[in-house]
Amino acid sequence: METNLAAEHLQTIRTLMERSALYRRALAPVMMVSGSIGLVAAIASRVVALETNRAFSLFWLGVSLAALAAAFFLVRRQAIKDAEPFWSLPTKRVTQALLPAFFVGFAAGVFHAFREPMTGAWLLALGWIIIYGCALHAAGSYMRNRIKLFGWIFVLGGCGLLFASAEWPALKTTAAAHQLMGLFFGVLHLVCGVYLYFTEKRRTAE
Amino acid sequence: MNPEPFLQLDRVIHEKGRLAIMSLLAASPQLSFTEMRDTLSMTDGNITAHIRTLHEAGYIAVTKAFQGGRQITSYALTADGRKAFTGYINLLEQIVQQTKQK
Numbered sequence: 001m002e003t004n005l006a007a008e009h010l011q012t013i014r015t016l017m018e019r020s021a022l023y024r025r026a027l028a029p030v031m032m033v034s035g036s037i038g039l040v041a042a043i044a045s046r047v048v049a050l051e052t053n054r055a056f057s058l059f060w061l062g063v064s065l066a067a068l069a070a071a072f073f074l075v076r077r078q079a080i081k082d083a084e085p086f087w088s089l090p091t092k093r094v095t096q097a098l099l100p101a102f103f104v105g106f107a108a109g110v111f112h113a114f115r116e117p118m119t120g121a122w123l124l125a126l127g128w129i130i131i132y133g134c135a136l137h138a139a140g141s142y143m144r145n146r147i148k149l150f151g152w153i154f155v156l157g158g159c160g161l162l163f164a165s166a167e168w169p170a171l172k173t174t175a176a177a178h179q180l181m182g183l184f185f186g187v188l189h190l191v192c193g194v195y196l197y198f199t200e201k202r203r204t205a206e
Numbered sequence: 207m208n209p210e211p212f213l214q215l216d217r218v219i220h221e222k223g224r225l226a227i228m229s230l231l232a233a234s235p236q237l238s239f240t241e242m243r244d245t246l247s248m249t250d251g252n253i254t255a256h257i258r259t260l261h262e263a264g265y266i267a268v269t270k271a272f273q274g275g276r277q278i279t280s281y282a283l284t285a286d287g288r289k290a291f292t293g294y295i296n297l298l299e300q301i302v303q304q305t306k307q308k
Contacts, residue, residue, distance in 0.1 A: 006212075006301040009225065013295065016226055017233035019245055080274035084238040
């Protein structure tokens with residue numbers, strides 16, 4: 001009896017210690033806002049007709065910075081509203097997991113913008129999609145909500161399109177690159193945001 | 207089976223609610239009241255009572271700070287609290303180990 005109780009207590013301790021390290025901020029608003037920014041940016045890119053590699057890189061780097069700023073603002077507002085510290089341990093862990101991939105994506109964008117690369121914008125777009133998927137997968141270790149699976153969708157989608165481009169030359173245009181960015185960073189984030197809106201709400205109610 | 211380890215278990219920590227609070231704090235440098243309440247799904251009154259007991263035992267430290275014009279109360283394990291928690295886990299492991307040996 002005592003042994004069962006002791007083993008049960010140890011299991012409870014383990015579960016709670018793991019739960020304590022998980023990121024708890026609601027991600028639905030972050031996904032929806034960043035998805036909306038991505039979608040509006042993709043539509044704007046068609047209206048303004050950003051054709052050069054440099055314009056593509058700088059435009060989407062600017063969009064990603066805007067999305068990051070919006071995410072920061074939303075997460076900070078949630079922390080203040082809940083009377084919780086913003087820079088908590090789980091937030092630190094998620095940031096540390098995202099940082100290397102985000103840095104690589106930023107560096108690739110800057111290189112593409114200022115070094116007149118041989119490759120087109122479509123390859124940078126696919127690279128960004130795959131790298132972002134890796135970032136989500138890494139951060140997913142400290143989150144609930146199937147963020148790892150969302151990361152895999154980016155990784156597999158990006159790799160699949162990379163192979164498809166060999167057979168599908170229409171993908172290798174700047175216009176297609178803008179559309180891919182809109183699809184992955186706009187539409188998919190919005191879909192994920194809606195999914196999280198309902199699942200996070202349900203979890204809170206449980 | 208030697209009942210001694212079971213009798214040595216720290217009664218302050220052994221209560222289910224307080225054990226849960228100690229476990230959360232053992233995995234995090236500090237946690238706010240709402241973080242603990244939401245993670246453990248406990249009522250405000252319940253969690254306040256447990257925190258008071260743990261604070262009086264010297265196991266947790268309370269910090270108050272301001273962020274965005276609102277007061278945030280955070281809790282962290284003290285050195286004594288961490289030592290007591292480690293001792294508690296060691297005793298539990300000892301109890302489990304004793305049965306395995308038989």
